[in-house]
Amino acid sequence: MQTINSVLVANRGEIACRVFRTCHELGVRTVAVHSDADANALHARVADATVRLPGAAPADTYLRGDLIVKAALAAGADAVHPGYGFLSENPDFARAVLDAGLTWIGPSPEAIEAMASKTRAKQLMGLAPLDENEVTENDLPLLVKAAAGGGGRGMRVVRRLDDLATALESARAEATSAFGDGEVFVEPYVENGRHVEVQILADTHGTIWPLGTRDCSLQRRHQKVVEEAPAPSLSDQLTAELHTLAIRAARAVSYVGAGTVEFLVADGKAHFLEMNTRLQVEHPVTEAVFGLDLVAEQLRVAEGHALPADPPPARGHAIEARLYAEDPAQDWTPQTGTLHRLTVPDGIRLDTGYEDGDTIGVHYDPMLAKLIAHAPTRAEAIRRLAGALDRATIHGPTTNRSLLVNSLRHEEFTTARMDTGFYDRHLPALTTGTPDPHAPLAAALADAAAQGDPRFGGWRNVPSQPQVKRYAMAGEEHEVHYRHTRNGPETDGVRVVHADARLVVLEVDGVQRKFGIARHGDRVHVNTTTLTALPRFPDPTTQQAPGSLLAPMPGTVVRLAEALTPGTPVEAGQPLLWLEAMKMEHRITSPATGTLTALHVAPGQQVEMGAVLAMVEQQPT
Structure with missing residues (x-):
């Protein structure tokens, strides 16, 4: 039996913060490693000690196992937790940790290698x-x-x-x-199957716990978006079969620690996918249902403690939603910038690697946070999580918040008839929302109050022209007109009850509605609607030439379409080049059918968001 007193987490962001939280509760000292891009990241700020990983590009830093082992030794850590992703399933890294005399918080290198x-x-x-x-x-x-x-x-x-x-x-x-x-x-490829998995926890004494099931069928680009425990609508027989297969997989490699065995379930049959020899992103839903801290259990198992013969009983239902800085309506394009504000209602668990004011960069996964709701029943958990997302304050880059809310409230999900093709079928409907028509007016009134308009809230005995402000909202421009009167600002059909820089109250058809306002630069957040303030008279020098193909994000050009040269005919939607950003490849397509008249990039070139990549002259109609 050994005692772990100091843990280095060989990871970053949300999972590093998650592990540190448990370590601090247990009185265990924490060590963070960071790339230059993460020097001021939250996981580096909350750790007891930090070590810079030198000499590698930000995207590759956390893959340098040799540097991480040196960092653990230099910081006096006696154990390494790999988190998920990066080197978490690399057997050579696990061996290097053990060879250095450190405790590896995970399964043996041989088990990792096998799975x-x-x-x-x-x-x-x-x-x-x-x-x-x-x-x-x-x-x-x-x-x-x-x-x-x-x-x-x-x-x-x-x-x-x-x-x-x-x-x-x-x-x-x-x-x-x-x-x-x-x-x-x-x-x-199994079409329209459900992604179901079993969380296992095994000790060094031969005990293996199958901790229920999870359903992770709502996925984009084969990456999970919404997860829940237990998986709904599974027969007792199928659940027992999944548990048996999971235990069989664990015993086959003498597994120790936390792991997950994944399946596709179709037509009542289970198809084995893989075994993940690490903690999963979605582990909080299992924690909520079983009343466990899986990170604490990982540490206890690594110290050599035995698990009880049986796991605690399951209770209720838990659902997790992953909040991403991305635009689902634009091919899931990742977003960057400053996260000005992120808060959720009480009673909702928030796991995140960001705080207000942090920058969302281009080098890593765009997940901002995970929101987890637990309730006695599935229906209550769905309602609680959807409501929390709806009321959450999220000021910063575009996120998938609306998609998550709409997904949770979709009949196919509420009746547990979803599968991995959910977004293939429903994405357009889920991302085609109706923006609040009164948001531009609320933004204009708050802006006028913030600027100290001398007539705002007062009146002059001289007729004046309407005040005009312009905003971009949901891809369209909106022009707002209002007048100042002895009773305050007025506009057709709407009574202004109150207006200041942070709160506007409007009465429409006898119903008073409140609009919380926050402005950051030219971005205006009105409740859950985001607008961009525009100059009243557009500046022609800022207009892009027709046919400009712009980079939707900062990134690196990975490759060009074959035989792509100026003069090449192209079709609307045809892939022209691929950008790599946030560890994913993103396909950039032609905006129109016509002719490629200019190509401004080459493979390996780094580009900023908004850079002109190519020019396409549209074919006359």
Whole structure:
């Protein structure tokens, strides 16, 4: 039996903060590592000690196991927690930690090696991937998948054999960038299955707990968005089968610690996907249902303590939603900038790696936070989480908040009929909301009050022209007109009850509505609606030429479409180039059908958001 007194977390962001929180509660000293880009990140600020990882690009820093081991020794840590992603499923890193005389908070390197490669894991479970050189039309659709890592990176769905070579190349490049391992494999793609997994916890004394089930079917780009425990609408027989298979997988590799066995469930049958030999992003829903702290249990197991014979009883239902800085309506484009404000209602668990004022950069995953609700029933948990997201204060870059709220309230989800194709079917409807028509007026009145307009709230005995302000909202421009009268500002059809810089109250058809206002630069947040203040008279020098293809985010040009040169005919929506940002590849497509008249970038070039990548002259109609 050993005692862990100091833990280095070989990770960053939300998971590092999550592990540190438990360590501090247990009285364990914490050590953070950070890249130059993360020098002032929250995980570095909350740790007891920090170590800079030198000499590597920000995107690759946390893959340098040699530097991380040196950091642990230099800081006097006696244990290393890998978190998830990066090196968490790298057996060589686990060996290096152990060889340095440190405690590894996770399974043995041999167990990781057996399961970290999805190809070897399938063979261990009596399955085998397809030979990419032998697949035929009868095998379609196919899934190209990274052998190492997860999180949706290095995964491509192939529906035509002609697309297989491109999918393999793209998946290999993305897997190499994210995990330092470009191995991929091909397997049949199960359409419209549910993604169900079993959390396990095993000690060094032979006890294995199967901690219920989780459903993670709501996914974008094969990355989970909403997760819940227990998985709804599973028969007792199927649940027992999933538990048996999970225990079988764990025993096959003498597993120790927390891990997850994942399945696709279709037509009442379970199809083994993989075993993740680490803590999962969605572990909080299992914690809520079983009343456990899985990080604390990981530390106790690593110290050699035995688990009780049986896990605690499950109670209620928990749902987690991942809040991302991204625009789902624009092909999930990640967003960057300052997170000015993030608060959620009481009673909701918030796991995050950011605080107000932090910058969301381009080097890492765009997840801002996880919101977790626990309630006696599934329906109550859904209502509680959807309501909390609706009332949360989120000021900063565009997020997927509205998508999450709409997803949770969608009939297919509330009746537990969802599957992994949910967003393929419903994304347009879920992202086509009606913006609040009174938000621009509320913004204009608050802006006038903030600027100290001498007539605001007063009146002059001289007729005046209406005040005019312009805003961009949901991709459209809105012009607001109002007048100052002896009774304060007025506008057609709406009575202004109150207006100051932070709160506007409007009465519409006898109903008074409150609008909370916050302004950061030219961005104005009105309740949950975000507007951009525009000059009354547009500046022609800031207008882009028609046909300009702009970078939707800062990133690096990975590659260009084949034979792409000026003069090439292009179709609207045709992929022209690929940008890498936040460890993912993003396809940039032609805005119109016409001719490519200019190409301003080359592979390997870094570009800023808004940079002109190419020019397309639209074909006359």
